[in-house]
Amino acid sequence: MVKQLLNWFRLRRLEKDLDGELMYHIDRRIDDLTRMGWSEFDARRQARLEIGGLTQIREEVRDVWLTRWARDFAYDLRFSARSFLRSPLFTAIAVLSFALGIGATTAIYSLVDQVVLHALPVREPERLVVFDWKGLTASVNAFGTYNLLSYPLCRDLQQQERFFDGAFCRAATTISLSTGGDHMPTAAEIVSGSYFPVLGIQPSIGRLFTNDDDGTPGASPVVVLSYDFWKTQFASASDVVGRKVLVNRHPMTIIGVAAPGFRGIDVGEVPSLWIPAAMSADAIPGFDQMLNRRVRWMQVFGRLRPDVTQAEAQAGLQPWFTAMLAEDARRPEFPKIAADRMQRYLASALELAPAAQGHSPLRRRLSQPLWVLFGATGVLLALACMNVAGLFLARGSARSREIFTRLALGASRGRIGRQLLSDSILVALAGGLLGTVLAPAVMRALIAFLPRDVAANALQSTLNPRLLLFAILVSLISGVLSGVAPAVQAGRRSLIAALTQRGGASGSLRLRRAIVTAQIAVTLILVVGAALFVRTLTALVAKGPGFETSNLISFSIDPVRNGYSRVDADRLIHGIHDEINALPSIQSAAVANNPLLTGGSWNTQMTIQADQRITTDREVYINAVSPEFFTTLGARIVAGRDFVERDTRPASQGGLCVAIVNEDFAKRYFNGRSPLGAHVGLGSGPDAKAAVEIVGIASNISYRGVREEREQAYFPLVSCATSGGTFYVRIRGSREAAIESIRTIVHHADPTLPLSAIRTLDEQVGRSLTTERMLAALSAGFGVLALLLSLVGLYGVVSFTVTQRTREIGVRMALGATRLATMWLLLRDALAMTSLGIAIALPSVWALGRAIESQLYGVKPTDPSTIAAATVLLCSTTLIAALIPARRAAAVNPADALRLD
C-alpha cells in the first residue's frame, strides 16, 4: 500500500525503466532472429508481433505499480476538470452553490466548536469538574453568575485528596487598572493560589501563582498578566516582571505572564490579568468577606484523580459534605433560620458536573441559538447539493450520447458512475475551497454580532486544522450526495433506446422534479423559521423596555474602584448629578445603582408584611435609584408617589425607609389590593425585618432584558452601596453636544476617573437583543437564499420540460389548444411540485417548531398566519418562476415545432 503511494511519485522514472526493459527484450529477440538467418526487417516485425501490444503491457504493469482504483480516479479528475473548463457558466454556478453552503456551514461550525464543544487548552481538561450546591445554601449574600460557592468551601475541597488532584476557584470581575497612564476598566479574574498549578498552565516569563500567594488576606499584592494583554499593553517587554500596576488604585507587582493561548476558563470573557483571592478586598472595593462561609461568589473546580470517576467522587464526597454542613450549622455566626429550612439546608448535596469547557455564561446564552443556526446552515447546504444535483442531471442528459457510446465500447456502468461521481466531488472540493476562504469573513461578521463591554471574548475567526478537516469532510459528503443521483441515473437507461432516441431521457426529469419538490419543502421550513425569528425580534423591539428610549443616554462611573471612599464617592456622584441637571441641554437626569438592560441584576428574596407576613416565592429584582428616575426614563408612577430628596438621606438625618414596587410585584403578591402602606424587607429568613414602607407603584420596565417580566422593587439611592452608579440622562437637542458636555463635567470633577459605556438607550436595547438580532438576520438571509435556490431549480425544470415537450406542444396547438391552455399545462406541473413540497414540509414545520420554541417571543411556532404567509409567498414566487418558461411554451409556433427534429 505504502509502496503503491510512493510509486505515484516515481511514476515517470518507472515508466522509463519499463520501456528500457521492453526495448532490450525486443532488441535481443531481433538479434537472435537475425542470427538464425532472418532478415533485419522480418526479424523486427516478428519480434514486435511476438511481444504483442506494448500499451497493454504498460497498462498492466502500471496496474501493478498503482492501485487500479486510484489510477482511474486520477484520470477521472483530469477528465472532469477539462470538461468543466469547457462549460464555465455551469461550473461557476455549481462551485458557487457549494461555496455558499460549505462556507456557511464551516463558519457556524467554527463558532459552535469554540463556544460549545471546544475543551480548555489546559492539561487533561476532561478530568475537570465544577461543583454546584443543590439545596438550601443559607448564604447571606451571593453575587456572580451561577454555580456560586464560598471561598472557604474551595479551601475545604482542596483537602479532599482522596478524590481530587487539586481544586481551585475563580470569580470574574472588572477592575480599574492603570499601567502607568490612564485608569481603564479592565476585565480580571480573582483566583485561588491553586488555579494555575491545577490547570497545568506554565508561565511565559516570570512565575505564576502558587498556594503561598493565597494565604493571609491582603498579604500578596501580586498579579499575573495574560499573554495577549502583555503583547498589546507592554509590547512583550521582557522586563515586566517586577513592574507595578495600580489595581483600583492599589499598587500590585507583576510576577509573570501566563502561557500564550490560555485565556481563562470563560470563552465569553477573557481576563487581562489574574489576581490572587487573598487580594479580593482590593479587587472588589468594600468586600472583606473572603473568609465568610456564607458569602457565595466563586466557581469552584476540581481535577479528578485518574482512578476516580465523577460519580464515585460525588458519592464519596457526600458524607464529608453532610458532616461539614452539620458543623457549619453549629457555628456561632450561622444565621438563624426556621427549622424546616434548617432541614433543607442539612439535606443539601454537592453536585459535580463535567467542566472540560470551563464555565461560560456566553455558552449558556448562545448554545441553543448556535445549534439552531448550525441546523439551518446544514439545511442550506443540503439545498445547495440538491441544486447542483439538478444541474448535473441536466448536464447528464445532455451528455447521454457520450455516455452510451462509452457503454457500447465496453465501459462498465460502475465505471461511468464513478466518473460522474468524481465530477461532483471535484466541484464540491472546489466549492469547499472557495467557501473555506470566505469562511473567516463570515465568522468575523458573526462574532461582531456579540457585544463586548469590558472583556473581549476568546472567539477567533481564523482557520485551524480541525476546521479544515471539517470543511473537506463536508465537501466530500456534499459531492457524493449531489453526484449519487446522476451517477445512479446513468446506469439505468436502456442502451439501444437511448442511442436512437431523440432528445434526452425522461428518467432524469422525474428525478429533477423530485429534487425540486424536496427543495421547495425545505425552503418552506426555512422561510417559516425566518419569519418566526423576525417576528420575535419585531415583537421584542415593539414591546420595548417599557420606557422612552429616544433621546436617553446612559453612562457609568465607578469612583470606589478608583480609590474613592464611600463618602467621597457619594459626594462625587451627587456633584456630577447636580452639574448635569444644571445643563440647558439636559431635560432631566437620574442615577441608578445597577444599570438596566445588561443581562444582570441585583436579586434577592423579600419578605412582605401586609395583613400577614409572606415571603416571595421567587427572587425580586432590586435596584437603588435617585428621585426622578422614573420620570427621566419616561416610566409612570401608577399609584402613590416617586422618591423625593428627603428619602435619600440616611435615617439618621430624617430619611425614611421607603420603596417603590412595580406593577408585576403588586399583581403577584397583592392580588388587586393596593400594596401602598405595606412593608417589605430584604431576605426571606425568619429574622428578616420588613421595615421598609411601600410608597409607590411604578409601571413595568425591563431590568435585565427586554424579554423578562419580573417583580421589581426600588429603593432610594442613599449611598453607592456597591461601588458605582449608572446615570440616565434625557437630553434635548444634539446628542453629540450633550455627550461632550457630560464628558467635560466628569473630567472636570476628576480627570483620571474613567467614564464607561456612554451610549444611547436605543443602542443599549440593541445590544441586549444581539442573540435575537443574529437569529433574525441570519435566518432571513438563509430564507432568501433558499428561496432563490429553489426558484432557480424550478425554473430549470420547467424550462427543460418545455424544451422536451416542444413537439407535443406544437401538436396540441395545431389541434386547437389555446395559448392559455398551454401555459396552464406547464403551470399545473409547477403547482403540483409546489403543493407536494408544501404538504411534505408542513409536518416538519410543526415538529421543528417545538425545538425552537424557547427562542421565540410573542409568536407561537405553529402560528397559522406566519405559516400561511410563508406558503403564499412560496406559491406566488414559484408561479412567477414557472411563468417565464410557460410563456415561452405558449409562444411556440406549431409549424416550427412539428418540423423540429
Add this chain to the structure above:
Amino acid sequence: MGETRGGKHTNDRLQGTLDLLVLRTVASRGPLHGYAITVEIGALSANRLQVQEGSLYPALHRMTQAGWLSANWGASENGRRARFYSITAAGRRQLADEEKNWAHLTGAVARVLRHA
C-alpha cells in the same frame, strides 16, 4: 502459456504456473533478465512452453513488488544495460510453497484420471 482476451492476459490453464516457473528458473540459474528467462524456460521445456512477454513482465513486476524477487540494473552479455531479477529469501519460501501446491494438484488430478 496464456491467452490474450480483450487486452488482459488471463492465465486460465493452470493459475500461477508462470510464477512457479519464473521463481524456479531464477532460483537455480541466478540473476536473469526478462529475455533470458523466456529463453531458459523455452530451452528447459524443450520448446514446449512458450512464455508470452505480455504476461511475463507484469508478473515480474508483481513479484518484485511483493518482495519475492529483487531487481537491479546491470550490464548484460552484449554490453547493454538490462534489468536483472534475483530471488529473495521470501521468494524462496514462496517457491517452496508453490512447488508443494503444484505437487499436490498434479497428484490429485492424476489420481482422478487413474481411477475415474
